[in-house]
Amino acid sequence: MTKRIRFFDTTLRDGEQSPGCSMNHREKLMMAKQLEKLGVDVIEAGFAAASPGDFKSVKTIAEGITNSTVAVLARTVKGDIDKAWEAVKGAKKPRIHTFIATSGIHMEYKLKMSPEEVADRAEEMVAYARSLCSEVEFSAEDATRSNTDFLSEIFDRVIQAGASIINIPDTVGYTTPDEFYAFITEIKSKSKYLNDVEISVHCHNDLGLGVANSLAAIRAGATQIECTVNGIGERAGNAALEELAMILAVRGDTYDARSGIVTQEITKTSNLLSSITGVNVQPNKAIVGANAFAHESGIHQHGVLSNRETYEIMTPESVGLGNNSLVLGKHSGRHAFRDKVVSLGYEIDDEQLNIVFAEFKSLADKKKQIFDRDIEILLTKGIKESRDYYKLERFVINSGNTITTTASVVLDTPQNKKEGISFAQGPVDAAFKAIEQCIDRKIFLEDYSLQSITEGADALGYAVVKLRYKDRHFVGRDASINVVEASINAYINAINKLMREDDKEAESESIAV
Structure with missing residues (x-):
């Protein structure tokens, strides 16, 4: 019988840990609701103990999601598990996902614990999590560099303690498909209880094998795949949800497996994540890249025009890439x-x-x-926070190929108006320097990008700015036909996020005192 593969999406937790991919509270909720429409079985909403902001986001998502299970990550620490349960207990289907490292290098150098201590801690904390929540997942961090005898022992103990999902992660993307298949098979043969619970895998993409290793795990008996939209995540990222979903949709017969992913929602989900984070996928990215269904070669074009199946193994419509048609105008209500x-x-x-x-x-x-x-x-x-510290009132740019560019930017603040005037080689650089004169923070521009949305000379210019302040990164975005205006507003958007974060920190310190 064809087995059902559950998709565990960790875009909002592991994915958000990717540099430049941080999201605010409302953006996370919007993304979570789209993941639910996508048909994701489990949404890992965050790491509740990491910060008050993460706690709030997990709690809001837990209370706002109806069909998907909402999971929250926690170390095998009582305080983490308490925070996790407090955040997720309002979910229709809550799950506590607790983890501890099991590889020799992690136990010796990071945890400074013996294998016996690690196994005892895991068993005790899984039992505690199970006393709070009916569904507990246990992860053995860096499993693929762990001893299989030790893994089978710790898995048996946590299963008896109440874990119903066991995750075998390739945390550093070290394994290969054949090796991973044999690895999981060996653990299953040594464990008394692993075959009685759901086996999950979480594959990183350091060697570009995240998807391949996940498929090998399905062959070995895994029924849950942990992945992210667009493959975002720590370092080189995670197994890409859209690739795994379409492999099972197109070649499910090969794996005797299927998923519940609504593939027609894939493109919209990918675009939403790119819009929120400002991180775009490369044009040749499988499934969701701009060139994924493009044909430039004359031979290919002729073949597709004769029969699309000559060069397309799936249709653009199957991933939600429909016609980008005009439907509204200035007279629309x-x-x-x-x-x-x-x-x-x-x-x-x-x-x-x-x-x-x-x-x-x-x-x-x-x-x-x-x-x-x-x-x-x-x-x-249009996602707005409750307070903007700075608002653009006006800007004037004087630029040309025979003069030095001058920019004047006037910002409206809660106290007064501030004007900055600066000179530079180009209009955007001059405008950014003028803004810096208006704020009382020493900030650094880490990245700036500008792209057109749709086509035509009047296309929207979509600007993304990444700022660094005190070793933290803040991403701002804006869109306008006027690309300089979009760039200025994106810069201001990032600064407002910075200011709100500073306010939250000051408030937390005040409460602590």
């Missing part, structure tokens, strides 16, 4: 706009609708054509 937003699969309240609709009308006055992707960018851009 609020009801039509809301209907369009809903048809794109987004949920929006009246307050957000008012914000995004106003931006849509402004854009429609400037653009000849409004495409679905334009609206998606406006929806992401």
